[in-house]
Amino acid sequence: MQLESLPDDVVASIEVRDRWRRASAGGGLEFLVTDIARWTPGSTVRVAFLDGDEQLHADIAGATAQITDACNLNLDFGHDPASGTFRRWTPSDTAYAAEIRVSFDLEGYFSLVGTDSTDRTVGAGGGPVGGNPGQRSLNLGGYAVNRPARWEGTVRHEFLHAIGFHHSHQNMRGTCEEEFRWDDDAGYMPTRDGDGVFVADAAGRRPGIYTYLAGEPNRWPRAKVDHNLRTEDDPDVVAGPFDPQSVMLYRFPSFFYKSAPSSCAPTGDGQNLSAGDQRGLRLLYPHTADELADLQTRADAVLHSIGTGGEGLRGSDGGELAEAYRSRVETLVAAQAAGPR
Incomplete structure (x- = not known):
């Protein structure tokens, strides 16, 4: 039985980043953990594929419908009805073709969790997996050649990681x-x-x-x-x-x-989202103004504390980690101010 696992260098970079978060976040730690790790409620998260054919892409997009049906988040696979194609990314990309970058060519199954997929400090050493534009953030090894039995459950499992689940x-x-x-x-x-x-x-x-x-x-x-x-x-x-x-x-x-x-x-079937999974999705990506209302308070706390814990970590692009998180918090604040979608 092969278990899913991120590469060791990626895990190491996440651990360094998380230590920085704890040292820098002060009273806003809960915001960093629960909100920085998720995508903005009501937003559209782009998905792109490195390899595989259009039928495989269509099937994976279809398998994720259970997720988006249960929460206030959209997954956009870049489907072109005229050509039948889906969005692609390449390892040479210097700008993000998508927030979630799927591959089928590495061994095993894994996904970065939530917004780690666009955190340039994750995998900053330049390996094949990480949060930079030309790195894989989600892998379904071997799917392009032979999908396993019960493949839909694995797709949902990995995409739940990709939107913030552990x-x-x-x-x-x-x-x-x-x-x-x-x-x-x-x-x-x-x-x-x-x-x-x-x-x-x-x-x-x-x-x-x-x-x-x-x-x-x-x-x-x-x-x-x-x-x-x-x-x-x-x-x-x-x-x-x-x-x-x-x-x-x-x-x-x-x-x-x-x-x-x-x-x-x-005790579940391993294929379909449980009632608990659906409740978790609604908590992470709520629809109502009342559920979104506390974002502003938590964001204010973290905006005052980010960057006060010493020198920030640098991503592969040379940018300061504190600046990246400040931008992320401000995006979430703006989303809260705009109200539910």
Whole structure:
């Protein structure tokens, strides 16, 4: 089982950026976490494709309709009815062809979260993934050659990341931290199958999550397992109730869990948005003036604090991170002043 994961250099740049946020945000931290990470409610977010054909593009656009039907946000795939084509981007772009830049050519599935897709400090080292115009922000590896079964659920999962959602199994209000079998069964003898995957040994003793994910096809060190699977018990993160039906909850092999059935195991179909997913979308991208009204207060707090935490980080374009966030906050304030759409 191959799990989704961002490249290590991208994760490192996000961690540096987030430390800067905490040091600089002061009383406006909640605004940075919950509002800077999402797109402006009522806005249009452009999507472009690096590769793949028009039928694949059309199918992916169709699969995301469940998302936009549930919230006040538009995803624009640049469809031209006359030619049947969709918007494209290239690695040589110096201006953004789209906020969400989709590819199918890298291994695995992953997406940057929300506005990280246009944060130039993310992946500023120049790799294939990051927040710059010529970098991938969302990847569905292999879809251009052969789509997997239940592909629609994966598309919705990754696009929910792209508009600001995190994994359900890392929700501090859930049970996954205690339910996961992190360590091997006592006495386990490391045993691999022909593909290099760690499996039960001759006595039936099972590998734990750390051992299993150290093997093929993931080859993750312990720190990467912790980053991707451990609970995000972070005071900066605003978490809703744990939702076992969410499309954002991984379907892990049964040996990942201590009990059966596990309270951490998904109960949804993994394909369609749950009622909880839809509620989360409405909270992130509300329609009504009352729901938007507190943006101004939170924005005022962060506008006073951004840039006061020492020298700003520089993106690959040389711009100051503080200036980029100030511009982002001002955009959100303007959207609030304009009212719901």
